Amino acid sequence: MVVTPWEVKGDVDYDRLVKEFGTEKIDSALLKRIEKHTGEIHFMLRRNIFFSHRDMNWLLNEYEKGSKFFLYTGRAPSGPVHLGHLIPWVFAKWIQDKFGAEMWFQFPDEEKFLLKDNLSLEDTAKYTRENMLDVIALGFDPKKTHFLIDTKHAGIMYKEAVRIAKHITFSTIKASFGFTDSTNIGAIFYTAMQATPAILPSAMKKKNIPCLIPLGIDQDVHFRVARDVYPKLGYYKPAILHSKFMAGLKEGGKMSASDPMSAIYTTDTPAEAKKKINNAFSGGRDTVEEHRKLGGNPDIDVPFQYLRMLLEPDDKKLKKIYDDYKSGKMLSGEMKQICIEKLNTFLAAHQKKREEAKKLLDRFIFKE
Amino acid sequence: MVVTPWEVKGDVDYDRLVKEFGTEKIDSALLKRIEKHTGEIHFMLRRNIFFSHRDMNWLLNEYEKGSKFFLYTGRAPSGPVHLGHLIPWVFAKWIQDKFGAEMWFQFPDEEKFLLKDNLSLEDTAKYTRENMLDVIALGFDPKKTHFLIDTKHAGIMYKEAVRIAKHITFSTIKASFGFTDSTNIGAIFYTAMQATPAILPSAMKKKNIPCLIPLGIDQDVHFRVARDVYPKLGYYKPAILHSKFMAGLKEGGKMSASDPMSAIYTTDTPAEAKKKINNAFSGGRDTVEEHRKLGGNPDIDVPFQYLRMLLEPDDKKLKKIYDDYKSGKMLSGEMKQICIEKLNTFLAAHQKKREEAKKLLDRFIFKE
Numbered sequence: 001m002v003v004t005p006w007e008v009k010g011d012v013d014y015d016r017l018v019k020e021f022g023t024e025k026i027d028s029a030l031l032k033r034i035e036k037h038t039g040e041i042h043f044m045l046r047r048n049i050f051f052s053h054r055d056m057n058w059l060l061n062e063y064e065k066g067s068k069f070f071l072y073t074g075r076a077p078s079g080p081v082h083l084g085h086l087i088p089w090v091f092a093k094w095i096q097d098k099f100g101a102e103m104w105f106q107f108p109d110e111e112k113f114l115l116k117d118n119l120s121l122e123d124t125a126k127y128t129r130e131n132m133l134d135v136i137a138l139g140f141d142p143k144k145t146h147f148l149i150d151t152k153h154a155g156i157m158y159k160e161a162v163r164i165a166k167h168i169t170f171s172t173i174k175a176s177f178g179f180t181d182s183t184n185i186g187a188i189f190y191t192a193m194q195a196t197p198a199i200l201p202s203a204m205k206k207k208n209i210p211c212l213i214p215l216g217i218d219q220d221v222h223f224r225v226a227r228d229v230y231p232k233l234g235y236y237k238p239a240i241l242h243s244k245f246m247a248g249l250k251e252g253g254k255m256s257a258s259d260p261m262s263a264i265y266t267t268d269t270p271a272e273a274k275k276k277i278n279n280a281f282s283g284g285r286d287t288v289e290e291h292r293k294l295g296g297n298p299d300i301d302v303p304f305q306y307l308r309m310l311l312e313p314d315d316k317k318l319k320k321i322y323d324d325y326k327s328g329k330m331l332s333g334e335m336k337q338i339c340i341e342k343l344n345t346f347l348a349a350h351q352k353k354r355e356e357a358k359k360l361l362d363r364f365i366f367k368e
Numbered sequence: 369m370v371v372t373p374w375e376v377k378g379d380v381d382y383d384r385l386v387k388e389f390g391t392e393k394i395d396s397a398l399l400k401r402i403e404k405h406t407g408e409i410h411f412m413l414r415r416n417i418f419f420s421h422r423d424m425n426w427l428l429n430e431y432e433k434g435s436k437f438f439l440y441t442g443r444a445p446s447g448p449v450h451l452g453h454l455i456p457w458v459f460a461k462w463i464q465d466k467f468g469a470e471m472w473f474q475f476p477d478e479e480k481f482l483l484k485d486n487l488s489l490e491d492t493a494k495y496t497r498e499n500m501l502d503v504i505a506l507g508f509d510p511k512k513t514h515f516l517i518d519t520k521h522a523g524i525m526y527k528e529a530v531r532i533a534k535h536i537t538f539s540t541i542k543a544s545f546g547f548t549d550s551t552n553i554g555a556i557f558y559t560a561m562q563a564t565p566a567i568l569p570s571a572m573k574k575k576n577i578p579c580l581i582p583l584g585i586d587q588d589v590h591f592r593v594a595r596d597v598y599p600k601l602g603y604y605k606p607a608i609l610h611s612k613f614m615a616g617l618k619e620g621g622k623m624s625a626s627d628p629m630s631a632i633y634t635t636d637t638p639a640e641a642k643k644k645i646n647n648a649f650s651g652g653r654d655t656v657e658e659h660r661k662l663g664g665n666p667d668i669d670v671p672f673q674y675l676r677m678l679l680e681p682d683d684k685k686l687k688k689i690y691d692d693y694k695s696g697k698m699l700s701g702e703m704k705q706i707c708i709e710k711l712n713t714f715l716a717a718h719q720k721k722r723e724e725a726k727k728l729l730d731r732f733i734f735k736e
Contacts, residue, residue, distance in 0.1 A: 110530040113534065114530060114533065114534055121527065150526070151526055152523065154522035154525070155520065155521065155522050155736075156523075157522070158478075158518070158519055158522035158526055159478070159489065161554075162478040162481065162482060162489075162519070162554045163489065165482070165552055165553045165554030165555075165557070166481065166552050166554050166555075167552065168552060168553050168554075169549065169551065169552055169553070170547075170549045170550070170551055171549040171550060173553055174549065179538075180538075181537065181538045181539040181542065182537050182538070182539060183538055184533055184535065184536060184537055184538075185533045185536050185537070185538060185556050185557050185560060186529075186533030186534050186536075186557065186560065188538060188553050188557065189533070189554065189556065191553070192553060192554065368523075
């Protein structure tokens with residue numbers, strides 16, 4: 001198992017990550033505490049898709065004392081957005097709605113440029129624009145959502161990044177990210193840029209504002225490093241909510257933007273989406289007869305995972321699908337058909353909002 | 369002997385630096401070539417204060433083909449400006465006048481913050497403002513001179529810095545700057561920011577413009593590293609002119625801003641300047657009798673060095689002082705008196721222009 005911001009490989013053991021990264025599991029007490037404020041529990045929390053956290057009880061203490069938090073998450077533009085990317089963003093949009101939270105959304109357009117040989121800043125600029133449309137399409141409040149693009153907003157970010165960087169040695173970076181002496185100095189510095197938005201609103205307003213970061217757990221390492229630094233600069237450590245990875249189309253592995261055959265992109269046509277789901281790894285049996293008799297395995301069935309993680313928020317409907325598939329009443333083709341319909345409904349709506357987002361871009365990009 | 373951007377220690381052997389750094393000595397053929405364009409040779413060239421270079425013949429080839437160059441130098445704000453700092457700037461101002469060159473002047477206000485424990489960004493912000501006044505006071509053309517302040521102008525600089533950084537590994541930085549695994553990641557990245565102004569005008573105008581960097585030879589290492597990178601990004605390697613260090617007030621060592629007893633600051637009062645010169649290390653003999661008989665040593669006499677390097681541009685007058693001192697005709701007290709007069713005339717004029725500079729600050733700071 002490898003889980004770094006640049007590579008996720010092998011069977012991911014989430015319990016082991018909680019232990020190794022030193023995070024806490026999200027338990028029912030925490031869910032109840034969140035529900036007190038939100039009136040409901042988002043299906044990604046109910047289904048343990050967000051499964052781990054740091055300092056959520058502290059964040060809620062602060063909130064209950066009247067200290068509102070802001071949200072921070074991001075997207076390193078290096079290709080088109082796929083369904084897996086949407087998980088933390090869909091969830092963050094829900095948090096924004098429920099808590100009236102400001103959202104600072106970072107597009108570190110230098111990150112993948114520094115880490116990949118064959119990606120230019122012109123490429124990442126193009127993807128930044130494309131990826132911003134996907135974020136806007138999810139319905140974030142333009143009045144409360146601020147996009148930060150590293151190369152564009154370095155004028156406000158770099159100063160805070162160097163404050164953070166002063167407290168991080170190369171030894172720490174080497175141990176945390178697996179870098180070597182052959183790593184380039186931009187990649188070495190980069191984590192300070194990723195750490196910056198968690199304190200930027202506080203720095204700009206000259207007051208300490210709590211921060212909540214929903215993210216895929218592969219990104220946790222940046223904050224394992226930076227959370228030691230923030231208090232030295234007089235800032236709170238941010239709270240974090242960690243999500244699991246979305247399964248790729250093939251057996252095992254996560255959905256990966258760098259492997260087009262593993263991913264459903266938000267811009268896929270209905271025909272492409274249909275074809276991809278029809279070819280997706282299934283939890284069904286080799287023959288219809290066997291399937292009817294022994295039942296399928298929804299826990300490894302990729303189309304079912306997409307319903308569970310994103311496309312079917314209704315627990316009752318999801319359970320029926322689960323049970324029917326497991327009992328053999330529902331065949332793999334039928335499971336795929338349900339997924340394709342849900343997916344194409346989702347994509348059609350998303351693509352419509354994505355088109356409308358082109359007019360909104362300017363409202364979301366932060367004005368210094 | 370130690371010569372790094374952060375420390376100059378011991379007897380500096382300039383011939384050895386030329387060899388070790390792989391630069392070229394400035395010879396009479398080059399001086400003649402420069403004179404063809406300037407009509408005269410600046411006393412800092414005549415007196416070998418600028419003693420070494422890189423690619424000056426290439427720069428003049430380009431100039432003679434009609435390709436104008438721009439100037440780039442800088443000042444890392446960490447304290448008040450002293451006479452030693454002025455050497456490359458006075459010279460650069462002359463180049464600006466003679467060649468009609470644009471000047472990009474960098475104030476890397478994060479550099480010393482990252483490298484010193486007890487310096488805050490608030491300190492460097494204060495010194496940036498103070499140091500800018502000294503640069504303006506030297507008479508640079510406000511229409512052709514652009515100040516870059518790293519934390520302020522990172523919005524245009526960071527993007528080019530990451531392009532450079534991608535081509536520099538930690539191994540290179542370690543070997544070049546003597547950094548270790550305990551060095552902070554901001555300091556490790558910093559050289560990419562110092563390398564940036566040499567290509568920034570070219571990047572902004574999307575055309576390759578030759579660059580000339582006059583600097584103290586302790587800063588050469590940044591460009592030894594970056595000059596390998598520029599061509600990979602499609603830019604020229606900049607030409608460089610290297611100056612020697614100004615002697616400190618005490619025996620041996622260079623004038624150092626971090627040692628107030630070694631330096632004459634541009635803001636010293638006439639009484640302070642007088643006292644410092646009177647206490648400066650002298651090349652005289654122990655007694656007047658001995659001095660009259662054996663003569664003094666102007667080559668180690670600190671007040672004479674200040675006349676030679678900055679305060680007495682007239683070669684004839686300087687030679688007479690040299691000869692009179694060496695023959696014993698001139699006593700150390702008389703040498704000091706000449707230096708004090710010249711120095712206080714210089715400081716009075718500088719301080720007047722420095723005061724006037726406060727109104728000009730805004731014209732010099734680059735507008736994005």
